[in-house]
Amino acid sequence: MGKLEGKVAFITGAARGQGRSHAVRLAQEGADVIAVDICSQIDSVPYPMATSADLEETVAAVEGLDRRIVAVEADVRDIAALKTAVERGVAELGPVDIILANAGIAPQGTTIDDDQAFRDVVEVNLFGVHNTVKAGVPSMIENGRGGAIVLTSSTQGLSGAGGDGTGATSGYAASKHGVVGLMHTYANWLAQYSIRVNTVHPTGVNTPMVVNDAMQAFLAANPGMGAAMQNLLPVPMIEALDISNAIAWLVSDEARYVTGVTLPVDAGFLAR
Ligand SMILES: NC(=O)c1ccc[n+]([C@@H]2O[C@H](COP(=O)([O-])OP(=O)(O)OC[C@H]3O[C@@H](n4cnc5c(N)ncnc54)[C@H](O)[C@@H]3O)[C@@H](O)[C@H]2O)c1
Numbered sequence: 001m002g003k004l005e006g007k008v009a010f011i012t013g014a015a016r017g018q019g020r021s022h023a024v025r026l027a028q029e030g031a032d033v034i035a036v037d038i039c040s041q042i043d044s045v046p047y048p049m050a051t052s053a054d055l056e057e058t059v060a061a062v063e064g065l066d067r068r069i070v071a072v073e074a075d076v077r078d079i080a081a082l083k084t085a086v087e088r089g090v091a092e093l094g095p096v097d098i099i100l101a102n103a104g105i106a107p108q109g110t111t112i113d114d115d116q117a118f119r120d121v122v123e124v125n126l127f128g129v130h131n132t133v134k135a136g137v138p139s140m141i142e143n144g145r146g147g148a149i150v151l152t153s154s155t156q157g158l159s160g161a162g163g164d165g166t167g168a169t170s171g172y173a174a175s176k177h178g179v180v181g182l183m184h185t186y187a188n189w190l191a192q193y194s195i196r197v198n199t200v201h202p203t204g205v206n207t208p209m210v211v212n213d214a215m216q217a218f219l220a221a222n223p224g225m226g227a228a229m230q231n232l233l234p235v236p237m238i239e240a241l242d243i244s245n246a247i248a249w250l251v252s253d254e255a256r257y258v259t260g261v262t263l264p265v266d267a268g269f270l271a272r
Helices: 017-028 052-063 079-093 114-143 167-193 213-221 223-228 240-250
Strands: 008-012 032-037 069-073 098-101 147-152 195-202 262-265
Touching: 008 017, 008 079, 008 114, 017 032, 017 052, 017 098, 017 240, 032 052, 032 079, 052 069, 069 079, 079 114, 098 114, 114 147, 114 167, 114 195, 147 167, 147 240, 167 195, 195 240, 213 223, 240 262
Parallel strands: 008 032, 008 098, 032 069, 098 147, 147 195, 195 262
Antiparallel strands: none
16 A cells, blocks of 8 residues: 555646656555646747646556546646636545645746746746645645645755856746745644645756756856756756655655755755
């Protein structure tokens, strides 16, 4: 029996990358999934974002594990759409036990207006996280059996390494630092309901967010950035599953008294 048997996990950015990996990893532990993704492009993002076909692939992967999944195309900037997604999920699967606020963008290297890139990244990576919790947490509270929330930050949520003054880079770091603030205030608010709230801080992860032509061009044009992004352990990038494994523990009863924690999964990046 898996350690998340009978639980329902609400996951944003679930069409691909880390979000899909989390959906599959939690399903392996017995969870059913409410999966949300925008499945369309944001103009300031210089790499292709997920598609409907990507989200369908997540659905097939979770169903392949004999778990149930309700997948909805919705933008985390749209609280009404997120509430509708949660309502649909809860009607089919039952109340929410786990929230993974994972959706995010990294517009580094964008060629559109720098201020717009700043606004977009903060809207998605910070406002979107707040919306995700606001949409998912009432079901958890009403259900009265506690829960676990993990907000995906970044090493850039605890460090400014590689700062270059652009709206994209500054906005990314500001949004990911902001997520830590949200985590701290939610952990205080939700402890009375036995709901735990933590952040994870990945170093570079092998997903389409960083493995794409635009990011390669950005790094080539900014040689100092590559050096600033190096890990302590001899690994250039880690895998989505490395983050999923940490999250699978964090949301399980094995971590039942862990709340308010910033957990780096970063090959030592922050220890330098
Ligand atoms: N890949 C890395 O190196 C890295 C490092 C540290 C932190 N992170 C963070 O990890 C999280 C997951 O990123 P990933 O690496 O899997 O990248 P990814 O681009 O593969 O996945 C992100 C997903 O979020 C979705 N998304 C983006 N904006 C959305 C919106 N407004 N509404 C709904 N869905 C939206 C995308 O369509 C995509 O499917 C992000 O928060 C990212 O900032 C990534």
